[in-house]
Amino acid sequence: MGSLDTLDGRPIEDVTIDSMLRDRAERIPSETALIYGPDDRHVTYRELDTTANRIANGLQELGVEHGSNVSLMAAHPLKTLFGMFGINKAGGVYSPINFEYEGETLSYQLNDTDPDVLVLEDRYLERIEAVRTDLETAPELVVIETTTETPETSLETTAFADLRDEPADDPNVTVSWDDTASIVYTSGTTGMPKGVVIPHRWIFANYIAPKRAFLGSEDVVHTSLPLYHIGGVYADVVAGLMAGGSVALWDRFSPQEFWDRIAEYDATSATLISVMMPWLLNAPETDSDHRNTLSKVHMQPLPEEYEAMAERFGFDVVTVAFAQTETGSPIVGVIRTDDHGGTPEDYRIGYTPDEVEERARELNLPVVEGIDEERYMGRVREDIVDVAVLDTRGREVGPGEVGELCVRPKQPGLLLKRYHAKPNRTLQAMENLWFHTGDAAYRDDAGNYYFVDRLGDVIRRRGENISSMQIQDAVATHEQVEAAAVFPIPAPEGGEDRIGLAVEPRADVDITPASIATHLDGRLPEFMHPDETYIVDEIPTTETNKMRKVELREQLLE
Template sequence: MGLEILRNEIEKAGPSTVHKLYEWAAKNPDKKFLYYGEDDRALSFAEFNTATNQIAHFLKSMGIVKGDSISVYLFNPFVTSVVMIGIWKTGAVFCPINFSYKGRLLSYQINDTAPKALITEQSRVSFLNEVKSELPALKVLLRKPKRDEHDHRVDSMELDRKFEQIDFDDMLKGNGANLDTEINYWDTASIMYTSGTTGPAKGVVHSHRWISQYIFPSRLVTHEDDVKYSDLPMYHISGAYAAVARVIWTGSNIAIWDRFSPSDFWNRIHRSGASSASLMDVMMPWLMNAAETSKDRYNSLKWVHMQPLPKYHHKIARRFGFDVVTVGYGSTETGMPIWGCIDELEGEEGTPGELYRGLPKASIFRIFQEYGYPVFTGTEELKKGIMGKAVLFESAILNERDEILGPGGYGQLAFRSKLSFGLMSGYFKKPEATLEAHKNQWFHTGDACYRDENDIYYFIDRMGNFIRVRGENVSTYQIEDILNTHPGVEVSAAFPIPAQEGDEDDIVVYVLLKQEGGLGEDELRNWITAEMPKFMWPKHIRFINAFPQTATNKIEKYKLKEIILKELASN
């Protein structure tokens, strides 16, 4: 499909999520928009539109103007959804904070964003009070859950008087009329922070156009009758945009819960009638580990996005009757520039007809192909790390001199947007980091990938996670992926340290066992010898009771490296 057609498609859809909400609230005011499973509560498009208007009018009465940053430190995704759209309706910037942050992580992000106000809830008060000396005298809109709400807690801690406390409920009592704020596609919509494993986190600046391109592939095939299930956090692009924003753009329906529950997942799908969901890596094994029943296929989920795509994707799709599986490459900086689709069941029925919602699966595959996205079959052998094709972006694999590599060449994945403001607008207040990421007019993802002769892209590992051993580039991802298949291993972490001899690396692995003492080093080494090529064998193996982690649950390998180097030096 030509660039001009794609550009027209994006522009025809409108400049922002706010415009789409106004449109659907006028067209289908009584249609259910959002169902919140934790409190068994639902809002129609009209009700949601009114609530977000009330919040916007209140914020404007506080002096909030277009371009101001508003920090949002909330756990409740229902409330966060209303707040996010209300902020956008003023032209202000949605700045979500990971609800597990406290201490320096919390104060750093608030101070870096420099918000005009902060919206939070009672359960976060103690964390704010702990860092009060590091924060300015903020205006804090404080939500106190009511007794009939599931997140009500008996918590008498008061917000420190340094902060100007404002009752959150006051925002929902005023003017519910639509606003006339001018919102352009190039205006800043949000600042979302990446995890910092080796330094301070960076705020990624998103335009309203960025959100539109991020959800472009998924909204192509989302019908008004579809129901999106989400249990992903709203401080992440997957929860805020791939779920909530996408449903607003398409006039469909969303059912949200606070967090994933393997024991309650299918009950939630049945309650909501969800037709699509996203399953992250840890979720799929939990679902597959449940005992099989004759009713596994009797559910309404026709379309599941799997990221990353597991080797057993076809097995899980056949068991639960997923007609459509999508894959892709997504990041906070780039959105979803690469996308692909798998026809898992081909001519076989997956979702029972009486439960099926939205476009027929044949139409879904046809639309993806018309726009240039690849459609694979579930029975074909798909290479590990498969992601799909880029449509709205120029894409390339670059070497260390930013020269484009041909098919099969391993290098860094890079993009150029074909649309203005299609990529992130930059790293907030970090111009040097922004320029470095965009050097030579390519956005450098920091991910090692390759492409094949059909321009299908494959993920290998994060750059810097290569280990040079015996003349081979070894991926830490590959080592961990193999180790984690051992029945006694819960999770592992691999990384390099300087080799005792020569200029290459020695491999170190730290292992968390499913049962403490259930596996010895000799036994594990014997297993590794049988499962891995020799150049991947670790020089050092250590067992650990708990991994050091960032606030977003990423293993802090640099801390493990410090431990092993200190140990080896002392010996």
């Protein structure tokens, strides 16, 4: 078994979140694990492990045991990670909540998860108060103080600070790599969000395994991604700690401060999502743009200008992937981009491009070159999954033909376990023993895969996939609305979709876009509010009463 198949002498499939942190704290206790950039707060592996132990012991006092669901709603990344590691150390299941949720979106997720404990920042207490009568059960509340004065509440709460005063002894809960590590919710592009039940094995042997090709103990991972999605919490944070490196945490992406932040901690790796890349590429160019330490970059999705970005900013290696909460990263591409010089030698930290390529091949990761088509996703990781593009009858289509991308694992625990509390949706997604991703794609003769679109309606904004149905359902609760249709207004290359809303009012009613906007306040988070609202006489439908959204959008946007 090669060195990349093991971690600390154990098969990588056997590693769990809690055991990884425990081992790191024993081997490199004084090395920096986390940095919270805004406060220049450095946390060693020993401190992170000890803090997680204290929180775990406190959670156990509140009744958390092996397999208990614990929800966490926090914007502060460092406190989020203290909570997450504490939950996993207690044997619990980390279930993060988008901290912008409120109203129906918040109560829906809480009712679906049914957590024993909800850990949340004090600034969100009022939102819990507002939906408390809609909750089927009342979880124990643990409040993280973020302000000088915690808001008054009639709810019984425990202070997060009290948990951190618990004994530092490791709770030593036995956790298996096939146990559930987290329940992470999808964005709900085909209905209400579904909780994806993720085992520890999925994290280490599937999703973040490609990071082992280029992350080592010298690396610093830069991230400003939210930790309620798998990209930020696992592909950035856990991958960086697995390598024994450091992770620099920031509250949010700032195009103006991005390169200063990279320089402040000599960051070597980062994930750039679609909304970030145009900001960086369109900034005024200078002769020294390439003189930085950022050498290994994951781009999601791969933009048409990836080579221009790599040349300008001195990236050695660019990676791309198809990734979902359910599937991990079954399709990956490792692209060397150092043919124009790459990272200057006096700035390069960690593995060289040759070493990255060698390690990638040892991990059976596809190393590709000459990518010139849009929406490229990579090639199949044939050692862990089978991938096929299937038609509507479940038959595989040929190269160049568009169908639904479907994935099948070659080992247990490499895809989702199930959708939480949704057995029928799980069976539907696993039809014919293939996981159906809901994405349209095609492959070429060389085995490269390309993304086409979601099979259903989807709006992409601020890194979120927004379900049109969620917005429509909220609008439909307005007493003057007969019907509502939500659709994306496509943005220029690299931009964000805008949200279009068509409203058909009830008969003899005078409704305005302003009244719709007021109605949605408190029901939906701000990023889900429509940008353009159109009042129409009638929303066109099919004979089976399904909305003709394509026709409607063409009428409104022509």
